[in-house]
Amino acid sequence: MxxxxxxxxxxxxxxxxxxxxxxxxxxxxxxxxxxxxxxxxxxxxxxxxxxxxxxxxxxxxxxxxxxxxxxxxxxxxxxxxxxxxxxxxxxxxxxxxxxxxxxxxxxxxxxxxTTQRSILPPIANAYARGLVRLQADHVNRSLVPAFYRYIQAQTEEKQIEAGREFHTSIEGLVSLFERAEREILALGGTSGEGELESLRRGLGVWIPGQTELSWADVMTAPWLYRAKIVLTHYRGFQMPHGERFSGWLGRLFEHPAFKATCSSEQLYLDSYERYAYNRPNTSMVATAINEGRVLP
Ligand SMILES: N[C@@H](CCC(=O)N[C@@H](CS)C(=O)NCC(=O)O)C(=O)O
The missing domain is CATH 3.40.30.10 (Glutaredoxin)
Structure with a gap:
């Protein structure tokens, strides 16, 4: 059906x-x-x-x-x-x-x-930067393609399978956030409160109390935002519940720089209808998904 x-x-x-x-x-x-x-x-x-x-x-x-x-x-x-x-x-x-x-x-x-600003952990902690880049790599190679597979899936069977894949991908990202938090913040090894605070900042709004977006936050937010609007509408998708996850999403979507780049929900609903019905020639991304190729 x-x-x-x-x-x-x-x-x-x-x-x-x-x-x-x-x-x-x-x-x-x-x-x-x-x-x-x-x-x-x-x-x-x-x-x-x-x-x-x-x-x-x-x-x-x-x-x-x-x-x-x-x-x-x-x-x-x-x-x-x-x-x-x-x-x-x-x-x-x-x-x-x-x-x-x-x-x-x-x-x-x-x-x-120039501006001396950064969205990565301090360069002195190469390992923390590596862990954040690992999160972003997961977003690009797993979460982003899973989003398109889900929105383009047409049969009920394919939608259920793609919905599971998208959820699993989000869980994978959360595991990587937890790992960074455990290895960078919980295990100690920092020289003092100043270093700890800049590391916290570099791990982004996954960390309660943090208000600055990390590299991985910025990489992933646009798809989660579209998931909330478009996948919910066209696929009946539900975001994972959980206090920690919801807190993260709230901080992500309410960040002033993120909000400043968001259009109204209707714009996304209209613009993604062609993906939701997998119309022919929707985009190069849509074609790559349909043909099982890597995204352009
Ligand atoms: N790998 C590219 C993907 C960019 C991309 O696919 N952009 C879409 C719009 S969301 C586009 O320009 N599509 C034009 C097309 O499909 O012909 C990147 O990360 O910048």
Whole structure:
């Protein structure tokens, strides 16, 4: 039996302009800067980079593009025409970077010599940084593809299987958070309260009382936010309960930099309908999922 019968597909199109808090942020970043962020309002890969810009305090101009129409200006910064892309306007011809995780690394490096901000644990603790990067690796290789498999699954059987996979992936992330907390904070070995506090900060809002997002928090928040809105609506998904987990999600979604990049719920519901009914030619990500290939 098909749960998401094609009959239910109302044919909504993806949005092409931010709404809500994100639109306020777009307007505040409309003037020319050295760096232009090419983004699309619905895109979670863009949102992670956008949040990093906000937290790290790096100046940028936000430029909305339609990655499905692949305008030349986007292809010039991102060879496959995928958002996000960065253009560095001070160079002639301009330089560019694409790939959300690469851009995140770039922003972290840039901030270390400019704004002096960071979303990783202190460099003196290479192991803590490694554990946080392990969390982010899990997000990219497990949680993100599981999200798309779930939203694109059409039969009841496939939806149940993909829902389990998505839950298992979230549990895997939580285990990695617990491991970092145990090995970095609980086992001691720090030189004092100052070092302990900066390590706590680097482990992000999983740690109760922390208010700053970590590298892994930023990497994962856009998909969990879409899961809460879109998977709940189209798949009857329920977030894991548990006080600790809910506390983490609350701190994640309420973080000012995250909220500042969120559009209204309706924008996500409309923009993901094509994934929920697995419409042909939805996106390169959707095609890769359907063909069992790695994401572009
Ligand atoms: N691996 C890329 C993926 C980016 C991506 O897939 N972006 C989507 C929007 S959410 C896109 O540009 N899609 C255009 C297309 O599928 O043609 C990254 O991490 O930046």
């Amino acid at each position: 098909s749960v998401a019968s094609k009959k239910g597909d109302s044919g909504k199109a993806y949005h092409t302009e931010c709404t809500g808090d994100a639109l306020v942020t777009v307007k505040a970043h409309a003037k020319d800067e050295d760096i232009t962020l090419f983004g699309s309002c619905f895109c979670p890969f863009v949102q992670r980079v956008w949040v990093a810009f906000e937290i790290l305090g790096i100046s940028y101009k936000y430029h909305e593009v339609d990655p499905y129409k692949k305008p030349k200006e986007l292809l010039d910064v991102s060879p496959k025409g995928l958002v996000p892309g960065l253009r560095f306007n001070r160079y002639s011809p301009p330089r560019s970077l694409n790939e959300s995780t690469v851009i995140m690394e770039f922003l972290e490096d840039l901030a270390s010599t």
